[in-house]
Amino acid sequence: MLRVILLLALVSVASPVDNVDMVNMCMNAKHQKRTPGPEGQLYKQCAPWRDNACCTANTTEEAHEDNSNLYNFNWNHCGTMTPACKQHFIQDTCFYECSPHLGPWIDQVDQSWRKERILNVPLCQEDCETWWKDCKLDFTCKENWHKGWDWSSGINQCPIGTKCQKFTDIFPTPQSMCEKIWSNSYAYTTFKRGSGRCMQMWFNGSNPNKAVAEYYAAKAPSSNLPVFLPLLSVLLALFLS
Ligand SMILES: *[C@@H]1O[C@H](CO)[C@@H](O)[C@H](O)[C@H]1NC(C)=O
Numbered sequence: 001m002l003r004v005i006l007l008l009a010l011v012s013v014a015s016p017v018d019n020v021d022m023v024n025m026c027m028n029a030k031h032q033k034r035t036p037g038p039e040g041q042l043y044k045q046c047a048p049w050r051d052n053a054c055c056t057a058n059t060t061e062e063a064h065e066d067n068s069n070l071y072n073f074n075w076n077h078c079g080t081m082t083p084a085c086k087q088h089f090i091q092d093t094c095f096y097e098c099s100p101h102l103g104p105w106i107d108q109v110d111q112s113w114r115k116e117r118i119l120n121v122p123l124c125q126e127d128c129e130t131w132w133k134d135c136k137l138d139f140t141c142k143e144n145w146h147k148g149w150d151w152s153s154g155i156n157q158c159p160i161g162t163k164c165q166k167f168t169d170i171f172p173t174p175q176s177m178c179e180k181i182w183s184n185s186y187a188y189t190t191f192k193r194g195s196g197r198c199m200q201m202w203f204n205g206s207n208p209n210k211a212v213a214e215y216y217a218a219k220a221p222s223s224n225l226p227v228f229l230p231l232l233s234v235l236l237a238l239f240l241s
């Protein structure tokens with residue numbers, strides 16, 4: 001009996017779940033590093049992640065380019081995107097590529113270009129709403145920018161049967177834009193910046209999103225199990241010995 005319990009303790013301690021620190025890790029996608037760490041040279045809008053990042057300097061420089069080599073994605077598919085709007089897409093790219101605190105929202109996917117994605121990351125209300133407001137004068141032809149493009153020229157173009165419309169015709173509300181544009185990578189929330197309950201795309205100074213990830217990681221019911229099981233087994237073993 002004792003041996004079985006000790007074995008159980010050992011197995012659960014060694015299980016791979018424990019090796020991933022949910023609140024400090026990098027997702028297995030196209031450009032992210034394997035593990036987070038300091039990156040002193042991160043570029044412009046991505047600079048806030050310098051202390052601890054999943055992106056490299058090169059990725060962050062590319063993130064500021066039109067038709068960057070990251071995804072060959074063309075922001076200007078319905079005329080030139082305004083700078084006011086584009087800064088949010090750059091910030092969104094920085095957040096996606098650099099953030100080491102997305103663990104609680106990482107989902108496995110079977111895609112040729114990535115094994116993991118983010119799903120329903122609770123975005124702070126202001127970050128979503130200013131993004132939407134700053135894009136009000138822009139145009140697009142699609143609601144979901146992840147799929148359905150005409151890639152025949154190498155960059156994404158509006159597929160036949162769609163037409164360029166005002167952003168607000170495609171996305172009538174901030175929520176519709178933040179949630180639909182990247183197939184639910186983000187979830188709209190009414191949590192405010194600094195509340196500790198939502199993720200900020202924009203920040204200066206120390207990264208406020210670590211505490212948010214810790215809050216949601218602790219809330220996830222399964223997350224306590226890997227700690228709890230070995231603890232219980234060790235206690236049982238001590239008790240029975
Ligand atoms: C990033 O690295 C790639 C591959 O080495 C290179 O082709 C590209 O020019 C670099 N981008 C920047 C902005 O330095």
Ligand SMILES: *[C@@H]1O[C@H](CO)[C@@H](O)[C@H](O)[C@H]1NC(C)=O
Nearest residue numbers: 048193200201202203204205
């Ligand atoms: C970050 O600092 C810059 C420069 O001081 C400022 O313009 C910007 O509003 C600040 N952003 C946030 C999210 O605090």
